[in-house]
C-alpha cells in the first residue's frame with residue numbers, strides 16, 4: 001500500500017499516468033471508430049478510417065494526390081468507401097443527382113468549409129436552411145435574364161481582350177493565355193459584383209500575381225482543413241512575418257484586404273458615382289441586391305458583404321479562366337475539330353468583326369459541344385465536395401449512410417468514367433452530338449463541372465455566356481494561331497489543389513497569333 005501511494009504521489013509518475021490515460025483513451029476511441037463505430041460497416045483502408053494523417057499524406061505532402069488515390073481505392077474496395085475517420089466517398093455517376101439533390105436537405109461539411117473560413121458567404125454556409133435564404137439574393141443577381149442584360153459589357157471586355165491579342169500578333173511573341181483568360185474572367189466578375197474594374201487585362205504582364213493568389217488560396221485549403229486554427233494565427237501576425245513564412249498566405253490576406261476596401265468603397269458610394277459602366281448594362285452591385293432584399297439586418301453586415309464578394313470573385317475568376325484555357329488548348333491541339341468549329345462560325349457569323357450576339361452562339365451545336373467537352377476536361381473544382389443529410393439516413397445500394405455523415409463525389413472520376421465517356425482521355429466534341437441509346441439519360445446529366453442541386457454554381461449562366469462569346473470571337477477573328485512549346489502535360493490534371501492543376505513546373509499554355 002505504501003509502495004503504491006509512493007508511486008502515485010511522485011510528480012513524474014503522475015505525468016506518465018496522465019499521458020498514458022490520454023493515449024489509451026485516444027487509441028481505444030480510434031479502435032472503436034474503425035471497428036465498431038457508425039461508419040465501421042463501410043469498406044476502405046483501416047488506416048484512413050483511423051486517422052486524418054492518411055489524407056494529410058496524399059493531399060498535403062504529395063500536394064493534392066488524394067483524389068487519384070481515392071479512385072484507386074474504389075477499384076479495390078467498391079463504389080462506396082470510407083476515406084477518413086468521418087467521411088465517405090462514392091464513385092457511381094448515377095448517384096450524383098441524389099447526393100447533390102435539389103430538393104432534399106443537404107448541408108455542407110464544416111471540415112470542408114474550414115479551408116476557406118468565409119462563413120458570411122453563401123458558399124461558406126453549412127446549414128441548408130440558412131444557405132437557401134442567402135442564395136435567394138444571388139440567384140436573381142446572376143440569373144439568365146441578368147446575364148442577357150450585361151451582354152454589352154461582356155462584348156466590351158472581349159473586344160479589349162482582342163486588342164491585347166493584336167499586340168501579340170503584331171510582335172509575333174507567344175501569348176500566355178492562361179494568365180490572359182484569368183484576367184478577362186476576373187475583370188468581368190469584379191465589374192458585375194462591384195461595378196468596379198480591377199483592370200487586370202490592362203496590365204502589361206497580365207498580373208501573374210493574381211493567378212498566383214488564386215492558386216495559393218486554393219492550394220492552402222488542404223492544410224487549412226486539417227489545421228483551421230492556423231488562419232487565426234496568420235491573421236494575428238504582421239504581414240512581414242506571414243510573407244517570410246508563406247508567400248501564398250500573404251497573397252491571400254492581401255486579396256481579402258483589397259475586397260474589404262472595395263466593399264467599403266461600394267457602401268460609401270465611390271463606384272456607384274462612377275457611371276462609366278452603366279451603358280454596358282451594369283447598374284447594381286451584388287451588395288445592392290443584398291441590401292435592398294428583405295433579408296434580416298444581421299444578413300447585411302459588412303463582414304457578410306465582403307465575404308460574399310470575396311467568394312463570388314474567387315469562384316468566378318479561375319474556374320472560368322481555366323475552362324477557357326483548356327478549350328483553347330484542345331482546339332489548337334486538334335486541327336480537324338478546329339476546322340469544323342471554324343466552318344460553323346463562318347456560316348453563323350459572316351462578318352468576323354460584327355458584334356457577336358449571345359442568342360446566336362447559344363444555338364450553335366458544334367460550338368456548344370466543344371464547350372461541353374472543355375468543361376468535362378476542366379472539372380470546375382477537382383476536389384470532393386461533401387454533402388450531408390442532417391436528419392435522415394441516405395441509402396446507397398445496400399448501405400444506410402447515417403444522418404450527419406459527409407459524403408463526397410468527384411467530377412474528375414465521373415468525367416473519366418469509360419462507360420459514360422468512352423475514350424475519356426480524348427477530346428471528342430462529337431460525343432455530345434451523338435444519338436443516345438434508347439432509354440439512356442442525356443449525356444449532360446453526367447457533366448458535373450458546375451455541380452448539381454441546391455448548391456450548384458450560381459454563376460453558371462454567366463460562365464456559359466463568357467465561354468460562348470469569348471471562344472466564338474477569338475476563333476472567328478483569329479483563324480491562324482498555333483501552340484508555342486505547349487503539350488498536354490501543360491493542361492492535363494496532375495494535382496487536385498481544390499482547383500485542377502497540371503504539372504506544377506508547367507509554364508502554362510502559350511499561343512502565337514498570326
Ligand code: HEM
Nearest residue numbers: 122123315316319320323380385449450451457458459463
Ligand atoms: C466555368 C466556370 C465555372 C465553373 C466550372 C464553376 C463551378 C462551380 C462549382 C463546382 C461550384 C460548387 C462548389 C461546391 O460544391 O463547393 C460552384 C459554386 C459557386 N460558383 Fe461557380 N463555377 C464557374 C463560374 C462561376 C462564376 C462566373 C461565378 C460568379 C459570378 C461563380 C460563382 C459561384 C458561387 C457564388 C458559388 C457558390 C454557390 C453556393 O454555394 O450557393 N461561378 N461553382
